[in-house]
């Protein structure tokens with residue numbers, strides 16, 4: 001399936017940093033579009049336009065924290081593990097509430 005780059009890039013708003021997909025987004029905020037009855041990933045397609053084909057089993061990941069971004073310079077190839085690690089980074093920093101007063105409340 002050939003995707004027309006002119007049509008593709010017409011759905012992108014380029015800022016000095018991120019290139020934002022301004023068409024359909026999936027539930028996680030990643031760009032997608034329908035072509036030939038299938039949904040295609042905007043970031044994967046942008047990667048192929050900017051950098052060439054994607055080796056099988058590779059994921060296109062974002063260097064920036066913007067899932068709608070399709071700037072080929074903000075994308076990189078990684079494994080499934082990289083993908084999981086990338087997603088896990090957020091939310092893991094939530095520290096446990098420390099019980100500063102664990103020994104408090106003693107009666108005198």
Ligand SMILES: [Zn+2]
Nearest residue numbers: 018064069074
């Ligand atoms: Zn970006």
